[in-house]
């Protein structure tokens with residue numbers, strides 16, 4: 001019997017969630033509670049001073065019905081990094097891992113068949129109930145994890161038009177590698193404007209011509225046999241999908257160039273060399289760009305084959321259609 005995904009991404013949550021509380025200088029034992037509501041002081045640090053960060057990862061139902069999580073330890077490490085940069089209590093990796101695994105096991109019956117998945121959203125929130133603490137980090141926090149059955153919302157071959165933004169940044173440059181709501185708030189004015197003015201699906205942030213990433217996914221240019229993407233700096237989010245894609249692409253024979261590149265190089269490669277462009281992210285998987293808007297002018301991206309092959313390479317591992325040669329899957333006993 002096929003399990004169907006809800007119509008809207010992230011609109012349905014598994015009924016329970018694990019909650020880890022940090023108080024009095026220590027992480028407390030996990031407790032499980034209903035996902036209907038959480039109780040927070042209206043003075044909570046996160047609500048006033050943005051001490052909040054999150055993660056996004058997926059669990060998959062494979063061909064043989066086994067359930068796997070994709071690279072959870074990479075997301076745990078990244079949330080620890082975000083917590084440090086936001087002066088939040090750093091989650092305990094082992095307790096976090098156990099909570100993730102148990103949540104996916106409990107939600108296993110909710111996981112849709114391919115091409116659906118279970119999107120998992122850990123959220124860390126600073127809870128100090130003191131509005132006077134604007135200049136210090138929160139000493140208390142909660143970490144809760146939502147699980148949401150999702151479909152294939154960034155379908156292979158769907159239109160993906162990017163507005164190339166050369167004036168504004170996505171977020172403050174020292175905060176780019178923190179996966180936090182504040183960075184999304186910072187990017188939102190440009191994303192809304194790009195949609196309204198140009199019908200663009202995403203904004204590609206390229207301050208002063210330096211090609212960085214979109215509001216919610218990493219970006220790479222595929223020019224002939226070369227895959228070009230920005231080297232890891234503080235300015236942008238270090239995606240797990242980006243890292244996975246680069247490893248697979250190297251093994252497929254691509255030359256990987258983690259280097260800075262400009263909008264001029266991007267434009268020249270697409271217009272004159274048939275280059276492809278892709279977005280990578282847990283939600284976006286590996287999605288081919290179909291058009292750019294540069295200086296108000298629309299430029300079509302004619303080729304998508306290489307991006308589609310990379311997408312198939314990662315989803316084949318996730319759905320168990322090929323061997324997990326990188327050791328990326330954590331099997332869940334459901």
Ligand SMILES: *Cc1c(COP(=O)(O)O)cnc(C)c1O
Pocket residue numbers: 056179213214215216217218237238239240241242280281282283
């Ligand atoms: C989450 C995110 C990504 C993609 O990261 P993945 O680990 O591949 O899901 C890229 N850019 C931003 C701004 C993000 O928030």
